[in-house]
Amino acid sequence: MAAPSAALSAPRVLADLIPGSTRAVAIARDAVLVLGGSAAVGASAQVAITIPQISPVPFVLTTFTVLLLGAAYGPLRAGLTLALYLVAGMAGVPWFTDGGSGVGFPSFGYIIGFLAASVLVGWLAGRGADRTFLNTVGLMVVANLVIYAFGAPYLAWSTGMDSATTIEQGVVPFVIGDLVKLLAAAALLPGAWWAVGRFRREQ
Numbered sequence: 001m002a003a004p005s006a007a008l009s010a011p012r013v014l015a016d017l018i019p020g021s022t023r024a025v026a027i028a029r030d031a032v033l034v035l036g037g038s039a040a041v042g043a044s045a046q047v048a049i050t051i052p053q054i055s056p057v058p059f060v061l062t063t064f065t066v067l068l069l070g071a072a073y074g075p076l077r078a079g080l081t082l083a084l085y086l087v088a089g090m091a092g093v094p095w096f097t098d099g100g101s102g103v104g105f106p107s108f109g110y111i112i113g114f115l116a117a118s119v120l121v122g123w124l125a126g127r128g129a130d131r132t133f134l135n136t137v138g139l140m141v142v143a144n145l146v147i148y149a150f151g152a153p154y155l156a157w158s159t160g161m162d163s164a165t166t167i168e169q170g171v172v173p174f175v176i177g178d179l180v181k182l183l184a185a186a187a188l189l190p191g192a193w194w195a196v197g198r199f200r201r202e203q
Helices: 023-045 062-073 075-091 108-125 133-159 163-170 172-201
Strands: none
Touching: 023 062, 023 075, 062 075, 062 108, 062 133, 062 172, 075 108, 108 133, 133 163, 133 172, 163 172
16 A cells, blocks of 8 residues: 655655665766756756857857756755766866866866755755746745855856956856746756646645
8 A cells, every 4th residue: 555645755856766675776877966956957068059259158059958957956965966077177077068177277266166066956945946937936046146155256266357347257148048948947847846736635
């Protein structure tokens, strides 16, 4: 006989829905998620357009991937995923934008911001902040501000831009695109939780 839905342990984030019946299985599951997530971030970084006349920072799909992973993985898995992406890229794995690697390029601060934002998103998602559209929009707005908070100062430092130019080239060109991406994430995540809830009620 199926257990009543109230008796089933409630997942805190979507990745918790993947079975981990023993500690060894759970560790293997999380290792696969971290490796796969890092590869997904690296792949999304290749979907990029750089327009030097507008900004030295490329327009990328990575922000969308990072925010979704953060919410789906939770803070620990997301942090490990982005830390692996960051450290491996610094060490020479060519999975930063346009097959790049290393440090010191103008957009490097945004990659550091991805790590910080993914942990924050994961922590808030684990407390239910990704269960409704409006809450998820707020979550994604905060996460984008965190990314800018790391990326813009590093851009200014690495290029010698003044504050006004940094905002003009390192923030303003990305606002509309980031708004579209956060709205897409805000639609996907609550929708996934709705499907999960419906499935669990039917068990």
